[in-house]
Each structure stands twice: as structure tokens, then as C-alpha cells.
Amino acid sequence: MELNLNHVDYLQVGVTSQKTMKLLPTVGRKATQKVAVADHDGVVTCFGMKKGEAVPVFKSLPGQKISRLELGGALGTPQEKIFVSSGSEVRGYTKKGKQFLTFEANLTESINAMHVSGADLFVCASYIYNHYCDCKDQDYYLSGDKINDVLCLPVETVGRIVPILACQDRVLRVLQGSDLQYGVEVPGPPTVLELLNRDGGKGGEEVLYGTADGKLGLVQITKSGHVTCWELDNEKKKGGVLCIDTFDIVGDGVKDILVGRDDGTVEVYGLDSSNEPTLRFENVLSESVTSIQGGCVGKEMYDEVLTTTYTGWVSGLTTEPQQMVAGPGDEIKMSRETQGKVAALRAELEQLQVKVLQGREKYQQSSQSSTAVSSVPVFSINDKFTLCQDDASYSLTLEVQTAIDNLLLQSDVPIDLLDVDKNSAVVSFSECDSESNGNFLLATYRCQANTTRLELKVRSIEGQYGTLQAYVTPRLQPKTCQVRQYQIKPLSLHQRTHTIDQERPVNTLRLTGQFSFAEIHSWVVFCLPEVPEKTPAGESITFYFQNTFLGTQLEATYCKGEANFKSDNISTISILKDVLSKEATKRKINLNISYEVNEDSVSHTLQMIHPKLEYQLILAKKVQLIDALKELQVHEGNADFLIPEYRSILDESAQLLEEYKKQPAHLERLYGMITDLFIDKFKFKGQNVKTKVSQLLAILNNYELDSLMEFFTHLYQIPWAA
Numbered sequence: 229m230e231l232n233l234n235h236v237d238y239l240q241v242g243v244t245s246q247k248t249m250k251l252l253p254t255v256g257r258k259a260t261q262k263v264a265v266a267d268h269d270g271v272v273t274c275f276g277m278k279k280g281e282a283v284p285v286f287k288s289l290p291g292q293k294i295s296r297l298e299l300g301g302a303l304g305t306p307q308e309k310i311f312v313s314s315g316s317e318v319r320g321y322t323k324k325g326k327q328f329l330t331f332e333a334n335l336t337e338s339i340n341a342m343h344v345s346g347a348d349l350f351v352c353a354s355y356i357y358n359h360y361c362d363c364k365d366q367d368y369y370l371s372g373d374k375i376n377d378v379l380c381l382p383v384e385t386v387g388r389i390v391p392i393l394a395c396q397d398r399v400l401r402v403l404q405g406s407d408l409q410y411g412v413e414v415p416g417p418p419t420v421l422e423l424l425n426r427d428g429g430k431g432g433e434e435v436l437y438g439t440a441d442g443k444l445g446l447v448q449i450t451k452s453g454h455v456t457c458w459e460l461d462n463e464k465k466k467g468g469v470l471c472i473d474t475f476d477i478v479g480d481g482v483k484d485i486l487v488g489r490d491d492g493t494v495e496v497y498g499l500d501s502s503n504e505p506t507l508r509f510e511n512v513l514s515e516s517v518t519s520i521q522g523g524c525v526g527k528e529m530y531d532e533v534l535t536t537t538y539t540g541w542v543s544g545l546t547t548e549p550q551q552m553v554a555g556p557g558d559e560i561k562m563s564r565e566t567q568g569k570v571a572a573l574r575a576e577l578e579q580l581q582v583k584v585l586q587g588r589e590k591y592q593q594s595s596q597s598s599t600a601v602s603s604v605p606v607f608s609i610n611d612k613f614t615l616c617q618d619d620a621s622y623s624l625t626l627e628v629q630t631a632i633d634n635l636l637l638q639s640d641v642p643i644d645l646l647d648v649d650k651n652s653a654v655v656s657f658s659e660c661d662s663e664s665n666g667n668f669l670l671a672t673y674r675c676q677a678n679t680t681r682l683e684l685k686v687r688s689i690e691g692q693y694g695t696l697q698a699y700v701t702p703r704l705q706p707k708t709c710q711v712r713q714y715q716i717k718p719l720s721l722h723q724r725t726h727t728i729d730q731e732r733p734v735n736t737l738r739l740t741g742q743f744s745f746a747e748i749h750s751w752v753v754f755c756l757p758e759v760p761e762k763t764p765a766g767e768s769i770t771f772y773f774q775n776t777f778l779g780t781q782l783e784a785t786y787c788k789g790e791a792n793f794k795s796d797n798i799s800t801i802s803i804l805k806d807v808l809s810k811e812a813t814k815r816k817i818n819l820n821i822s823y824e825v826n827e828d829s830v831s832h833t834l835q836m837i838h839p840k841l842e843y844q845l846i847l848a849k850k851v852q853l854i855d856a857l858k859e860l861q862v863h864e865g866n867a868d869f870l871i872p873e874y875r876s877i878l879d880e881s882a883q884l885l886e887e888y889k890k891q892p893a894h895l896e897r898l899y900g901m902i903t904d905l906f907i908d909k910f911k912f913k914g915q916n917v918k919t920k921v922s923q924l925l926a927i928l929n930n931y932e933l934d935s936l937m938e939f940f941t942h943l944y945q946i947p948w949a950a
């Protein structure tokens with residue numbers, strides 16, 4: 229069944245956080261519902277729609293930024309009480325706006341996730357989970373990584389309290405009281421949890437989750453363990469999932485899954501006969517979708533998908549047909565109601581333009597005064613710097629509540645800027661003198677008039693670490709700028725994983741010395757991404773990582789006074805050895821360093837590089853031939869005389885050039901990795917082979933895997949110096 233939904237804007241509030249909009253329940257199935265939404269100004273707004281206009285029910289006073297909004301009430305009754313978290317405080321409002329609860333959770337950090345179930349309140353700060361019953365402390369849990377969301381299975385269905393934490397380390401932690409019952413490994417860092425069909429489905433145990441890298445999944449949480457029902461990969465490289473809801477928008481009696489993403493994509497998934505999700509509808513907004521709900525808001529009898537965006541727009545995708553009627557001569561004209569709306573909007577726009585002109589005149593007059601001080605306008609930036617597993621690059625997303633004028637990128641470490649299809653800004657590069665001022669990159673993005681969201685991609689080189697800075701200048705007067713900093717770590721292309729292949733040949737680095745558990749953990753945080761900044765509980769910890777570019781792996785196990793690192797890539801061990809030695813020297817800590825190098829690991833790494841290198845060499849060769857083949861085609865009038873291989877290159881020339889353009893310096897990057905592997909191998913033998921690099925490059929220019937491996941193996945026959 230084809231789904232047609234039409235976009236309509238209702239209201240704009242302040243900047244919003246994730247999951248801060250809900251629809252209040254109604255008595256009738258098709259009656260219009262009230263909307264409760266909270267923003268960063270600390271204001272809770274509740275409104276309904278009447279004759280196409282947003283009519284406020286109540287509006288709270290401004291205060292501290294609101295991070296979550298949930299609905300609650302006694303179990304078995306309509307969930308129409310509004311609960312919001314602000315700082316470490318939870319407030320409750322009735323549907324008419326009367327405040328009936330102010331509860332101080334006494335947390336040292338702000339609440340970033342909340343769930344309400346009857347008299348039970350579940351709140352989470354960065355690493356801490358607390359459960360309260362009737363505002364009395366019940367349970368407490370310290371998580372091993374940052375908590376992104378919290379949910380509880382419906383008590384009235386499962387008969388017990390089962391809290392679930394969505395944690396940054398790709399694990400859903402299922403709790404029993406204050407203890408961890410078990411963990412559910414998911415394919416990406418989970419950002420949002422939602423009960424299937426809003427009640428957990430059959431048995432109340434089915435939970436939907438969305439991840440930061442855009443994946444969706446359904447998992448069943450049972451007493452004895454979990455069952456993965458399905459996982460939906462993010463094949464089209466859409467944004468991360470910020471919000472989920474379930475609602476029968478199609479009207480076939482089966483609830484659909486509504487998804488909002490941080491790139492503005494709104495999706496509706498239906499479940500087929502085998503309960504697998506299939507995409508029914510997709511719409512792209514200009515900014516990230518922070519909340520999504522299914523219901524009836526604009527007009528009775530017409531269901532819709534209601535969304536809230538980062539800058540506070542509350543809008544709907546409604547099943548109501550667009551109000552256009554056919555006139556004489558098949559001309560399309562607007563209905564009277566729509567004409568009235570347009571006239572009212574034009575009048576409002578004219579009033580706003582007059583106010584803006586008056587404000588500008590007043591500002592110009594006051595700025596001429598010698599005592600006048602220009603105030604810097606404050607604006608919010610929603611930024612995200614994440615490693616993309618698919619192409620081993622970092623995605624930098626910047627979203628501003630007003631239009632962006634320009635963005636300056638500055639880096640003190642070598643990085644490549646990659647093309648992004650969604651990016652319409654014009655980029656220009658400035659010359660850099662890395663020796664005198666330490667700049668390796670200076671790039672300016674000039675944005676189009678109404679650009680509020682910008683997405684960039686950069687690729688770093690492992691072993692080279694420093695800071696990437698983004699200077700964001702919006703279209704505001706007076707001109708102002710905010711700076712955001714992002715750390716490029718020594719092993720920046722490594723990503724956390726649950727398991728590794730224990731059969732691979734590994735090199736081992738062992739450190740011992742007078743360092744504490746917190747100190748060695750801080751060094752690991754400095755070296756590797758996706759490691760929680762908080763020192764783990766217990767006496768020791770093990771982390772597993774995978775290199776997103778090559779697929780090599782790393783195991784890090786450490787405790788007070790001892791650390792062991794194992795990797796099948798000798799260059800990873802070399803980088804760790806150099807960086808950890810520097811960090812220990814800064815703190816004046818003596819380190820005893822020993823290592824074991826496995827000769828087989830070098831050939832293993834070369835074999836992992838081989839398919840990527842071979843593919844890039846073939847791609848570069850094809851791209852070099854395109855111009856010559858096109859010239860021949862023009863000269864001869866057609867390409868029939870060419871062999872099939874050359875004809876296919878001509879046919880695929882656009883795709884080949886596009887792929888080559890998207891991966892600048894890819895071949896050089898692989899050459900660099902092989903060169904580093906070569907130097908690092910012999911460095912551990914105590915031999916400097918930098919003079920032999922030219923021979924290595926000559927072999928790479930006429931690449932064959934066997935000749936390369938022979939060069940690595942037989943250059944020097946030197947025993948390992950441990």
C-alpha cells in the first residue's frame with residue numbers, strides 16, 4: 229500500500245534535545261491530541277490545533293535546559309502526566325499545566341536519560357543509573373560506559389521491574405535491582421530505546437533500539453537471556469537514529485515503526501508477513517529530528533507522523549490531502565481556509581520585517597554612543613565527531629540554530645578532506661606552513677543562505693595525532709564565532725568491538741612500572757577512541773579494537789603497574805610503544821618495556837592490505853585510461869573496435885571517476901602503511917632501514933604480493949632484539 233504524507237508546520241519552540249516531545253492520550257481514537265514539548269530555554273509548552281492554528285494549553289516559565297520529557301501516571305490509567313528532567317531535577321505537570329512534583333535527584337551530573345513507569349522513576353547521568361519509587365531511593369548502578377538511554381519493560385505485563393540501559397560501548401545492559409543481569413551486544417553504539425507497539429509486544433519483552441551509526445534492531449529481553457529478532461543495516465549511509473515510535477499510520481491494523489535520524493530523515497517501516505521491516509515512506513527535513521510520535525494532531529480523522537527538530541520546529545507529516553480544489557478550466561486554486569492562512573502569514577511577516585528594521589535602527593543609533601557596549605549573541609551548536617566504520621573516515625556534523633555564514637577548519641595534524649554529497653557549501657583552501665605555525669590544514673566553507681546543518685568527512689593517519697578545530701560563524705549581527713575542538717588520537721582509526729579472532733599471529737607489548745590503574749587508563753584514553761573517560765570499576769580491564777581501514781585488531785589488558793597490548797599489526801604496537809613512552813616520561817614514571825614480535829604477523833598484515841591495494845591500483849589504472857579512450861572514441865566515431873575490457877571502462881567512466889574523487893590519496897595512504905610496516909618491523913630488530921624505502925617504493929610501483937613479501941622477508945636476516 230502506497231503511503232502519501234504531506235508536510236505541515238505547527239509551531240516553533242526553542243532548541244530541543246532528544247526525546248522531548250510527546251502526544252497526550254485522548255478518549256476517542258480519531259480525536260485530535262494535545263502536544264507537549266520542552267526546550268533548552270527550560271519551557272514546557274502544551275498546545276492543541278484548532279481551525280489550523282496552534283492554541284496553547286499552558287506554557288511553563290523559563291529555566292534550566294530540559295533534557296528529557298516523558299509521560300506517566302498510575303499503572304492501568306491514561307498516561308497523561310508530563311514529567312521533565314532539568315539538570316538533576318525532575319518536575320511533574322498535569323495536562324492542564326499545574327506543577328505537582330519537584331524532585332531533586334541529588335546527582336553530581338545532569339540527567340541525560342529518564343523513564344517513568346507508575347510510581348517508579350528511572351534516571352541516568354553519564355555513567356550512573358538510579359531507580360526511585362515514590363521519590364525514595366531503590367537501586368543504583370555504575371555503568372562501564374556512558375549511558376545514552378534508559379527503558380523499563382512494562383511491569384503490568386512482565387510482572388517485575390526490568391530496567392535496560394543503552395550504553396556507548398555497544399551493549400544493552402539488563403539490570404536486576406542494583407546488579408547487572410546480562411548484557412546484549414548490538415552492532416553499534418545504541419542511542420535510543422523504545423518498546424515495540426509502545427507495550428513491548430507479545431509478552432511485553434520486545435524492545436526496539438537505534439544506533440549512532442544508523443542501524444535499527446529488535447531484541448526480546450527474557451529472564452534467561454535475549455533473542456535477536458532482526459537487525460536492519462544502514463546500507464544507504466543515512467544519519468544516526470535519534471528517536472523511534474510505533475504507530476499504525478498506514479491503517480492496516482499493524483503498527484508501523486517511525487524513525488527520526490540526525491540527518492533529518494524521517495522513515496516509516498512496515499512489518500511484512502515474516503515480521504521483517506520494509507521501508508514504506510521516507511522524507512528528509514533540513515535539520516536533525518530529535519523526537520517523533522504517531523497520532524492525530526492537525527485534524528480529526530487524519531493520522532500523522534509528528535516530529536520535532538533541533539531548532540524547535542514542531543511539524544507533521546499528515547495523511548490529510550493538500551487543500552487544493554479544481555477550478556474552472558482545470559486551474560488549481562487554494563481553498564478559502566488556506567487563503568486565509570497565507571494572508572495571516574503575510575501580515576505576520578510584514579510585522580516582523582518592521583520590527584527587525586526598528587531594531588536595526590535602534591542598534592545603529594546606540595552603537596554610535598561612546599558608552600555603548602556591543603553584546604555578543606549566544607547561539608547553540610549541536611556537533612558530532614564520529615568514526616565511520618564503512619570507509620574508515622571521521623564524520624563531523626555541525627548544526628546551528630541559525631543559518632551558518634562560514635566555517636573555518638584548522639588542523640595541526642595531516643588529514644584528508646573527503647567529498648560529501650549532501651554538502652552544498654563552497655570550500656577553499658589556504659596554503660599551510662607546517663614548520664613555522666604547525667598548520668597542516670586550513671579550509672574555509674562558505675555556506676548558502678539558509679544552511680543550518682553542515683556535514684564534513686576527514687580521514688586521519690594513524691601515528692599522527694593532534695587537534696582539529698572548527699570555527700563556526702553564523703549569520704548574526706554583530707559577527708561572532710564559536711570554536712569546537714576535536715582530538716585526533718594516535719590510533720584514530722580503531723573502533724571498539726566485542727570479540728576478536730584469537731587465531732591470528734600477534735605481537736605483544738608489555739609495560740610494567742609504578743603507575744596507577746587511573747594513570748594507565750588515561751593513557752589508553754589518550755591513544756584510542758571509544759574508551760570511556762571514567763576509570764573502570766575493578767582492578768583490571770580488557771578492551772578489544774578493530775582497525776576500520778585494514779581490519780587488523782588490538783587487545784588491551786591493563787591494571788595497576790602492568791599493561792599488555794596484543795595486535796596482529798606491528799605498526800599498531802610501534803605507535804603504542806612510542807606514545808605511551810612519551811606519556812610516562814611527561815609524568816616522570818619509569819617504564820619497563822618488553823615486546824615479542826611474531827614474524828608471521830607481518831606477512832599476515834600484508835595479505836590483509838593486498839586486496840585493497842590491488843583494487844586501488846586497478847582503479848587508478850582505469851582512471852588514467854579514460855581520457856585516452858574517450859579521445860579514441862571521438863576519433864573513430866564509436867567504441868566498437870575496442871576490446872570488451874576497454875569498452876566497459878568507457879561505459880563505467882562516470883562511476884569510476886566519482887569513486888576515485890571520493891577517495892583522494894587512497895593509494896598513497898596504503899603505500900604509507902606498507903612503508904610504516906617495513907620500517908617498524910626492522911625497528912624492533914634494532915635496524916634502521918629508511919635508506920631502503922626507495923627500493924620498497926620501486927617494488928610497489930610494479931606491485932606483486934609475492935615479490936613484496938620476499939623483500940620484507942629476505943632484506944635482512946637479523947634475529948629479534950627483545
